[in-house]
Amino acid sequence: MAMMLGLAASYRGTMHPVISNSLYFHIPSRHPSSFPEMEFPTVLQSAALMATGILYEGSAHPQTMQILLGEIGRRSGCDNALEREGYSVAAGYALGFVALGRGEDALGFVDTLVDRLCHYINGHMFLNETSPTVALSIDDQNRNAGQMMDGTAVNVDVTAPGAIIALALLFLKSESEVLASRICIPQTHFSLQYVRPDFIMLRVIARNLILWNRVQPSRDWIESQIPNIVKIGLKDLGDETDNTDEVDIEALVQAYVNILSGACISLG
Structure with a gap:
């Protein structure tokens, strides 16, 4: 070898x-x-x-x-x-x-x-x-x-x-939005459960390698990588009146952690 x-x-x-x-x-x-x-x-x-x-x-x-x-x-x-x-x-x-x-x-x-x-x-x-x-x-x-x-x-x-x-x-570094869109980050609860969390991290890294010039070393940029469904889902976790029976909390948390990891690796 x-x-x-x-x-x-x-x-x-x-x-x-x-x-x-x-x-x-x-x-x-x-x-x-x-x-x-x-x-x-x-x-x-x-x-x-x-x-x-x-x-x-x-x-x-x-x-x-x-x-x-x-x-x-x-x-x-x-x-x-x-x-x-x-x-x-x-x-x-x-x-x-x-x-x-x-x-x-x-x-x-x-x-x-x-x-x-x-x-x-x-x-x-x-x-x-x-x-x-x-x-x-x-x-x-x-x-x-x-x-x-x-x-x-x-x-x-x-x-x-x-x-x-x-x-x-x-x-x-091709800056191709078309290609980046083909490696999408899950935007629904179903897709969050369908895609493995570590694969979500790989997708984040891949998208940022393609859209390289848009990578910014800032907190705002890192947070922009997180889909709204994950942000809203995590925000509602502490709301006892919200019905979380249909939401896979573990999938939300794992997606959040892996998206953050992918964004940070992209910066590194």
Whole structure:
């Protein structure tokens, strides 16, 4: 692992073909269907993904972006939930590095890229599996069968962190309100219960990385990150006459804490 990451760092942004082939060798999902079946530890595969992102940093290489996009939602072959999430996060970081701040340069498939990442974040149905500019081979289509599905839906508990990180890095400092709106902070009681609190923190950080010039080191700015539904909900907690039966108090408090944490991390 250390050698892969070290080599990638030494040749950062060069897309060195020999090193690239070596890294892909450690990612079984990229092996041709005729290739002998080989198993590598998930942590080794994750390191290979990270190294690939470093090697291709800033290149906005379409095929590499397409590969890494698929890896965010791919089942790693490991039943350990932490390793599965780690694999997805590594793919997300790698995708973000490949087109660091250059998401809009993914000409021809930027909409597909964003839609697919939002699908990994929210779990909404997404049908267009391929980029209109990057034709997939039969082997690539076969590999897509390994998408990280639990039942019929994407497991957002695994895919969301990597997808959020990827979007934040792809559109770093782009000031795109459209993209920031796709990583929305929950505005209803239902969505507060639906989205994990730690994912809310990631969303806050991602939005602020995209809207970087709007970040202000002030209390007013930090408080502006908190949705009204959270502010009102916390204010009403001490009101004994208010009916809190339909309000998940724990969800409100956890959302508040994680939003504040995300805002402070954005400042740091």
